Amino acid sequence: MIRTATPADVPVIHALIRELAEYEKALEEARATPDQLHEALFGDHPAAYAHIAEDDTTGEVVGYAVWFLNFSTWRGVHGIHLEDLYVRPTARGGGHGRALLTELARICVERGYQRLEWSVLDWNAPAIAFYESLGARPQDEWTVYRLTDEALTRAATTRSP
Template identity: 50%
Template sequence: MPDHARTAFTLRPATAADSATLLRLIVALAEYEKLTHLVEATPAKLEAALFGARPQAEAVIAEVEGGQAVGFALYFHNFSTFLAKPGLYLEDLFVEPAWRGHGIGKALLRHLAALALERGCGRFEWSVLDWNQPSIDFYEAMGADVMPDWRICRVTGDALTRLGSK
C-alpha cells in the first residue's frame, strides 16, 4: 500500500486515450453503488460521447505519482431558465476507496467549482443517493445544500421509446 500522506496527486482533463481508464473507474463507482447491472458503457462509447465530433460531456482525472488514475469527475453543461445562465452538472465523482481522505475528492469539486465560475455558470449541481450518508456529509461539509424538495425524474428504455414516438 502506498504512503498516501506523501503521495502527491494531479488533476488533468481526460483525453480519448483515457476511455478504458474512465470505464474502469465507472465500473468501480457502479460496484460501490451496487449498480453494476446498469453499466452499458464501453471504451468506444465513452470515446465517442466525450471526444467525438460533438462531445456530450467532459471529464477530469485524478492521478497519483506514476500516473496511476485513482479518481475522476464527469460533468456537462445544463441551463437554468430562471437564471438565464448555464450550469455545470456533475454526473459522477469517484475516488478509489484506498485513496479517500487525502483531498482528492475535495480537489475535484473545487476544480469544477472554479471551472463553473470561469465559464459564467450560475449553478454547480449534482445528485447523491439518499442512502450514501458519507457522501452527503462530505458534500455538505464542502458547502453544498442537499435539496430535500426535489426528486429526479427519469424515463429510459421502452418507456422512453413510447414517450418519444407519440
C-alpha cells in the same frame, strides 16, 4: 493532481465507471462501452467532459469526474451538472474528491456559470457528509424523475388524445 482527461484515459474512465456502478449496487446498469465514452467525450460534438485525479506520488489514476453543461432559464446562464464523481476507496481521504469539485467550481466561476449540481444516493452517508462539509445543500423540494428502457419507448410512441 487534477487534469483534463485525454482520449488515452478512456479505458481507465470506463473501469472507474464500472467500479462506481458496483459500489452503487447497480453494475448491471453500467452498459456504456469504451467506444461510446470516447465518442461522448472526444468526438466531433462532445456531450460531456471529464477530469482525472492522479496520485501525486505515483501518478496512478485514482478518480474521475464526468460532467456536462446544463442551463438555467431562471438565471439565464449555463451551469455544470456533475454526472459522476468517484475516487477509488484506497485513495479516499487524500483530497482527490475535493480537488475534483474545486476544479469544477473554478470552471464555473471562470466561465460565469452560476450552478454546480449533482445527485447523490440517499443511502450514501459518507458522500452526503463530504458534500455538506463543502457547503453543498440538498435540494429537498425537488424529486428526480427518469424515463428509461421500455417506459421511454412507450412515452415516445404515445399519442395525445
